[in-house]
Amino acid sequence: MSDLEQAWLDCWPRALAAWSPFTKLAPPRFCHTLADEVREDLTGSFAMIRLDDHAVVISLRQVAAHRLHAFGVEILAHEIGHHVYAPADLRDNARLLARVRAGLPSRERDAGLVANLYADLLINDRLQRSAGLDMAGVYRALKAPSADRLWQVYLRIYEVLWSLPSGTLIDADLTEEQQVDAALAARLVRSYARDWVRGAGPFAVLCLTYLLERPDDERGAFTPWLDAVGAGAGEQIPEGLADLEDDEEAPVHPAFDPALGGASLGGGETVGGVKNQHREPTQYVDLMKSLGVEIDERELVIRYYRELAVPHLVRFPARLAQQAEDPLPEGLDVWDVGSPVAQIDWIQSLVRSPHVIPGYTTYERVYGTTAGGQPARVPVDLYLGVDCSGSMSNPKLAMSYPVLAGAIVTLSALRAGARVMACLSGEPGQHTETDGFLRDEKRVLGVLTGYLGTGYSFGVLRLQDTFLGPEPPARPTHVLVVTDADIFHMLGQVKDGWEIAKRAAEVAGGGATFVLNIPNPAYHAVRIERLRAIGWDVHLVSTQQELVAFARAFSRRHYEAQREGR
Amino acid sequence: MSHQGPPLETLTRRLAECPAAFLAEGAHVEAVVFDLALDLGGEMTRVAPFPAEARGLVLVAAWLLHDPWFRAARRFAAPALAWLQRGLDALARLVPADQFVHDPDRREELARACLAALGLRPHGETEAQAADRLKTLDTVARDRVVQEMRTREQRARELREAMRRKAAEEAAARWSPE
Numbered sequence: 001m002s003d004l005e006q007a008w009l010d011c012w013p014r015a016l017a018a019w020s021p022f023t024k025l026a027p028p029r030f031c032h033t034l035a036d037e038v039r040e041d042l043t044g045s046f047a048m049i050r051l052d053d054h055a056v057v058i059s060l061r062q063v064a065a066h067r068l069h070a071f072g073v074e075i076l077a078h079e080i081g082h083h084v085y086a087p088a089d090l091r092d093n094a095r096l097l098a099r100v101r102a103g104l105p106s107r108e109r110d111a112g113l114v115a116n117l118y119a120d121l122l123i124n125d126r127l128q129r130s131a132g133l134d135m136a137g138v139y140r141a142l143k144a145p146s147a148d149r150l151w152q153v154y155l156r157i158y159e160v161l162w163s164l165p166s167g168t169l170i171d172a173d174l175t176e177e178q179q180v181d182a183a184l185a186a187r188l189v190r191s192y193a194r195d196w197v198r199g200a201g202p203f204a205v206l207c208l209t210y211l212l213e214r215p216d217d218e219r220g221a222f223t224p225w226l227d228a229v230g231a232g233a234g235e236q237i238p239e240g241l242a243d244l245e246d247d248e249e250a251p252v253h254p255a256f257d258p259a260l261g262g263a264s265l266g267g268g269e270t271v272g273g274v275k276n277q278h279r280e281p282t283q284y285v286d287l288m289k290s291l292g293v294e295i296d297e298r299e300l301v302i303r304y305y306r307e308l309a310v311p312h313l314v315r316f317p318a319r320l321a322q323q324a325e326d327p328l329p330e331g332l333d334v335w336d337v338g339s340p341v342a343q344i345d346w347i348q349s350l351v352r353s354p355h356v357i358p359g360y361t362t363y364e365r366v367y368g369t370t371a372g373g374q375p376a377r378v379p380v381d382l383y384l385g386v387d388c389s390g391s392m393s394n395p396k397l398a399m400s401y402p403v404l405a406g407a408i409v410t411l412s413a414l415r416a417g418a419r420v421m422a423c424l425s426g427e428p429g430q431h432t433e434t435d436g437f438l439r440d441e442k443r444v445l446g447v448l449t450g451y452l453g454t455g456y457s458f459g460v461l462r463l464q465d466t467f468l469g470p471e472p473p474a475r476p477t478h479v480l481v482v483t484d485a486d487i488f489h490m491l492g493q494v495k496d497g498w499e500i501a502k503r504a505a506e507v508a509g510g511g512a513t514f515v516l517n518i519p520n521p522a523y524h525a526v527r528i529e530r531l532r533a534i535g536w537d538v539h540l541v542s543t544q545q546e547l548v549a550f551a552r553a554f555s556r557r558h559y560e561a562q563r564e565g566r
Numbered sequence: 567m568s569h570q571g572p573p574l575e576t577l578t579r580r581l582a583e584c585p586a587a588f589l590a591e592g593a594h595v596e597a598v599v600f601d602l603a604l605d606l607g608g609e610m611t612r613v614a615p616f617p618a619e620a621r622g623l624v625l626v627a628a629w630l631l632h633d634p635w636f637r638a639a640r641r642f643a644a645p646a647l648a649w650l651q652r653g654l655d656a657l658a659r660l661v662p663a664d665q666f667v668h669d670p671d672r673r674e675e676l677a678r679a680c681l682a683a684l685g686l687r688p689h690g691e692t693e694a695q696a697a698d699r700l701k702t703l704d705t706v707a708r709d710r711v712v713q714e715m716r717t718r719e720q721r722a723r724e725l726r727e728a729m730r731r732k733a734a735e736e737a738a739a740r741w742s743p744e
Contacts, residue, residue, distance in 0.1 A: 105729035160702050165695045180711040183702055187671065209722065250727075253719050255712045282734065 004060050004069060005030050011072035018077040018131040019084050028056040028076060037061070041230065044223040047075060049082045051090050052234040056080065066224065068141055074133045081123035082228050086196050087115075093231055094238040095197050095245065098279075098287050103204025103251045107211045111204070111290055112229035114211075117154060118203045119228055121189045122196050125161050136162055139169045142224065146170070149178060150210035151221040156182035161189060181206055184254040201251025233292025237300070241287060242307035243278050278308060281396050301396050302445040308399075309407035312552050313415060327367040335362040379418035380478050380510035381437050383466060384410060386448065387458040387483035389426035394451040401544035402482045405515075406448045408551035409480060414441055419475070422447040423462050427490070429454025431462055437473060457486035460497045463504035476510035480554070482547065484517045488527045502534035513537040515550055567693045571686030572635040577677035580633050581626070584667045588625045595621045595628075599650055602628050606636060608643025614651065622663030623654050630680055642684050649683035656706045675703040 009027065016023040031037045037059050042048050046062035049055065056079040068075065087093035096119070100111045124135040139158060146152065155170035160182050166174075174182070185206055192199025232238070279287070284304045285297050293300070335344045336359055343364040353361035384406050386392075395403040410420050419437035422444045430452045434443055458481055467473070481487075491497035505512035514536050518524055521540050531538050539550055587593065596613045603611065616624050631646050657679070665672045678700040681687060687696035701707070 105726045105733060108733070163699060166698045166702075176707075176711050177715065179702070180708050180715070183708060205726075208726070253715075253722075255715055255719065280734070 002032065002060065004064065005032075007069070008058065008060070008063075008072040008076065011076055014073045015076035015080055018073070018127060018133060019080055023080065023084060025056065025080055025083055026054060028058050028079070031057065031059045032061060034061065045227045046224055047079055047227045049079050049228055049231050050233070051083070051087070051093055051231045052236055054083060056083070062224070066142060068138065071134070071138045071141065074127070074135055074138050077127055077131065077133055078120070078123055078135070078138075079227060081127065082119060082231065085126065086119040086122045087228070087231065090232050090236055090238040091240060092197060094241050094287065094291055096200050097232070097291055098241065098245075099197060099200040099248055099251065100204040101287065101290065102249055103201045104208050104211065107208060108286070108290065109216070110207075110211050113222060113226065114204050114207050115200065116226050116228045117207070117222070118196075118200055120225065121154075121157060121161075121185075122193060124158065125189055126193070128162055136164060136169065143169060143171075144221070145172070146221045147172075148221050149213060150207060153178050153182050153185070153210060154222075157185045157189070160186035180255070181209075188254045188257070198247065201248065202254045202257050205251050205253045230292055233294070235294050237288065237293055237295060237303055238291070240307065241279070242284055242304050278399060279304075280398055285396075297396075298446065298449070299442075301449045302442060305395070305403055305407045305449055306411065306441075306445060308404050309411050312408045312548060313412050330366050332363045333366045334359070335364040339364065379413070379416045381418050381473060381475050382409065382413040382420045383423070383437075383473075383477050383479045383508065384420060384444075384448070385423045385425060385458050385462060385479070385481040385483075387426070387481075387487070388424040388431075388450070388452040389429070389455045389457055389486070390453050391456070391484065391486070392426075392451075392453070394453065395449050396451065401547045403448050405482065405547035405551035407445060408548065409554060410444050410448065411441065414439060414444075420444045421466065423466075424448070424450055424452055425457075425459040425462050426452035426454040427457065427459030427461070431459055433462070437475075437477075457490040458483040460487075460490055460494050460500050464500045467504040467507040468500065472507050477508040478510040479504060479508045479512040480515065481513070482515045482517075485524055487514065487516065488524060498530070498534060501531070501536065505535035511537065513539060513554070515539045515541065515547065517541050517544060517547075567682055567685060567687040567696050569686050570689050571681045571684070572633065572689055574674065574677055574681075574688035574691075576635070577630060577633060577680070578670070578673045581630055581667055581673040581676060584626055584629050588629045589622065589664050589667065591622075593621075593625055595624055598625060598628050599647070602632055603643045603647055605632060606643040606646055607640030608647065611647075613647075616651075617655065620655050620658040623658040623661075623666065624650050626663050626666050627654060627676065627680065630676065636684075645684050649680070653679070653683055660705050660709050671703060672705075675700070675705060678703065 008030070012027055016025065029040060031040055031042055037043065040048075040055075040057045042057050042059055046059045046066060046068070048057045050057070056076070058075070058079070063069065063075075082088075087096050093115075096115050097111050100115045100118070101108045104111055104114065127133045128135040136158065139155060152170050152172045152174055156166070156174055156178065158164070159166060159168055159170075185203060188199050188203055188206075281301050281304050285300050288295070288300050295303075332345065332348055335349070345363050345365050348363045348365070349356065349361060352363060355361060386402050386406050392402060393400055406422065410422065413420050419439055421434050421437045423431060423433035424447060425431040425433075432447055432450055432452065434447050438444055463479065463481075467477075467479070491501060494500070501512075512535060514531055516524075516528070516538060518540055519542050521528065528538050528540070539554075541547055541550060595616050599613045599616075600611075603609075603613070627650055631642070631650075636642050636646070657676075661672060666676045667673070678688070678696065682696070682700055687693055691699075
């Protein structure tokens with residue numbers, strides 16, 4: 001271990017204590033050579049953090065080259081600050097980046113840079129003022145002339161924050177506008193220190209003017225300081241990003257942000273409320289990519305609809321069977337590593353051998369069954385048919401309410417223990433469906449979030465294939481088809497179309513529902529009644545947004561019916 | 567700013583402790599300023615009425631100038647009166663008076679502006695440092711620049727909206743029906 005490494009390790013407890021006496025974090029990883037840095041993905045900067053494994057990585061090689069030996073506590077405390085203050089975790093990192101991106105139209109690729117600068121300002125100001133660390137000293141040590149106007153403003157912000165004379169951290173003649181921007185940004189950093197995510201958008205707008213003067217991907221003077229641009233990279237998808245937060249869209253320049261108070265700085269802009277409640281799928285995918293999430297785009301779209309569906313989940317209908325079965329212990333069997341850990345009978349395992357070797361000395365109890373007195377709930381399987389003809393929008397481009405409604409019902413069904421078969425159909429033309437009834441959420445949602453854009457309606461022959469073929473579903477199934485008025489044309493055009501629909505509802509055994517998006521139901525009144533007469537429930541919606549409310553009510557209605565024993 | 571004044575912290579603390587009565591409406595501002603002028607070593611003189619929008623800030627500034635350091639010097643009556651009469655109008659139009667009590671930046675700005683008006687600089691600072699910091703906090707100067715920025719910012723905002731739409735269209739074009 002080098003003297004420098006030992007000295008910086010000795011600084012670690014003080015750096016942790018700068019935030020709180022109770023802060024705990026794994027010790028930093030030190031890189032001594034370029035090869036070490038490459039192994040840790042440390043490029044350009046002399047330090048970095050990773051949120052997914054809570055790592056702090058320091059290049060002692062670059063610390064020595066920049067003559068920063070004396071700033072061990074400052075630099076380590078700064079890196080710790082990224083873990084405990086800004087951005088602190090993957091979700092807040094994603095929220096930060098989302099707001100920064102909203103403030104950087106056409107320069108979204110610089111969102112990582114701007115987010116990093118903003119988080120650094122918050123952290124350094126806290127450490128300089130509250131922890132008494134010499135953060136200014138670090139910048140003074142690396143002081144160099146620069147023609148980069150954003151870099152000039154950035155360092156001037158620190159001078160304003162810490163009441164340092166102009167020229168302490170940057171030798172440059174700043175324009176009046178740069179001076180004002182620095183003063184505004186300093187005020188923003190203080191004003192939003194607690195609710196820091198909300199300040200990110202206005203800060204990005206302030207930076208945009210200067211970014212537009214710079215060449216693409218030019219990081220220049222910022223390079224050594226960019227320690228958190230890849231903080232969110234990895235295979236984890238942060239939760240809760242499908243929804244938009246209030247005032248996230250269209251952030252305003254700090255000069256026109258009333259939240260900054262102080263002076264009456266004019267009314268050129270006002271902070272608007274949220275317009276949409278959710279991101280569009282393309283925005284969601286772009287955000288995840290900018291975070292460095294290494295997951296296929298199609299899977300991200302599935303995740304998007306899943307996130308939007310989760311708040312709406314309710315229990316899926318279950319049918320009462322005559323009798324349930326009570327478990328009857330029948331002895332022990334070797335617990336295999338593929339089985340749930342919770343099934344291990346630890347007492348019996350340790351009685352057999354004090355040395356635990358998974359799969360060899362681990363045992364689980366085996367149960368038989370005996371007839372019980374309580375009725376059991378049998379979940380009804382779900383057949384979900386979704387019209388994916390030319391009249392439906394591509395769920396990858398814009399939020400699709402039929403897909404969201406399908407996701408709500410699907411996830412409810414799976415949660416209740418049912419199996420689901422999904423079928424997208426745009427016929428005449430194409431269809432795609434799962435390979436039978438599945439418990440695999442990803443495969444079902446994968447089909448749902450696909451897109452065909454062919455034909456004019458859901459194909460009634462799909463019901464024939466599934467329910468009237470040689471192997472109809474063995475378990476009671478509810479057939480749910482989401483389509484529009486064109487289904488009547490389909491039922492009339494296909495040979496025995498109405499008869500197929502009637503028999504499919506009978507064979508399914510768990511009920512059948514058509515959800516029809518029809519703006520003028522009176523015009524189709526006769527056909528709607530005919531559907532009801534052949535055993536289908538018909539639910540009418542006049543807008544696609546109503547499908548979400550239907551999806552919730554669908555589960556609730558059936559569940560309540562079962563509870564009443566009907 | 568050629569002479570050293572009191573430490574800045576004593577002035578900002580005094581502002582933070584400004585009694586509520588100085589922020590209340592209906593106070594007789596001219597009488598307060600008259601008494602202040604006497605306490606600062608001035609002679610009995612007629613105080614011209616203050617404009618309505620400046621009265622609140624004048625009261626807060628009068629509280630600041632009543633600091634023992636200024637009173638003990640007994641030589642600041644004339645510049646103090648001049649500052650109260652003519653130096654606060656622009657600032658009063660931009661910032662509510664209570665901000666100079668409750669906001670740390672505005673407290674520092676008023677304290678520094680007061681010292682500068684009396685030809686003083688904060689204790690322990692050079693003239694350059696004092697001028698630099700006052701310039702940084704100068705609300706009136708900042709407002710002038712912001713007013714100039716407004717037109718430019720409006721254009722930039724429209725540009726941002728256009729770029730946002732274009733980016734959304736480009737993102738949409740990446741996907742094609744499978």
